[in-house]
Amino acid sequence: MTEIVRVGILEDNFSMRAHFSKIVARSEKLSLAFAAETLLEARQMYQAHPSDICLVDLQLPDGSGLDFVADLQETKKTKALILTVLGDKVSVLAALQAGAQGYLLKDTPPSQIEQAIESVMCGDNPISPQAATHLLALLKTTAETEPLLPAAAESTITPREKDILVMFSRGLSYQETADVLEIKLNTVREYTKSIYRKLSVHSRNEAIFEALQSGLIDINP
Helix, strand or coil, X not given: CCCCEEXXXXXXXXXXXXXXXXXXXXXXXXXXXXXXXXXXXXXXXXHHCCCCEEEECCEECCEXXXXXXXXXXXXXXXXXXXXXXXXXXXXXXXXXXXXXXXXEECCCCHHHHHHHHHHHHCCCCCECHHHHHHHHHHHHHHHHHCCCCCHHHHHHCCHHHHHHHHHHHCCCCHHHHHHHHCCCHHHHHHHHHHHHHXXXXXXXXXXXXXXXXXCCCCCCC
């Protein structure tokens, strides 16, 4: 990530909005596009000041942050990182299904929030440990009840691609995966494109889901 990333904030609590704004302001890699208090305000501000990523709260005085995530999905230009106090299963799964690229709790340390923003812009999907627990539980349940992937799809996944999937399931970024497997970052990206194509998915979370569901990788690495 070399260009300055424009960050929008949708947070109704004044103190938290100021807190997130300071995190953005102190980074040389980020710039604040807007900081909105309500869903309506965010929609208006986004039109005037488009952003590359938005930090979105779920509970708002005039609706749900997921409605704004849906707006961002339609633009196909702006990513969404949820920052909320809600760590329950329903909220986590609803946010990911709505298209959010990451899910963190508000008590996440500032340095980790900044890192998560950068990770999302690099194509990763940062998820808080509490949210990840719900997601893995769902994957395990689905793997036990749903049919596996077609044998043809399983047989075409190479051993190295399985290694990539295992690293992703452990929460490693593209660069961390490259370091652990001692291969180039671009090589990881090429393998990832191949995995997406073979599993008919479009994100890391979907790839991990399908790999766990089919038994390609173990849920307990």
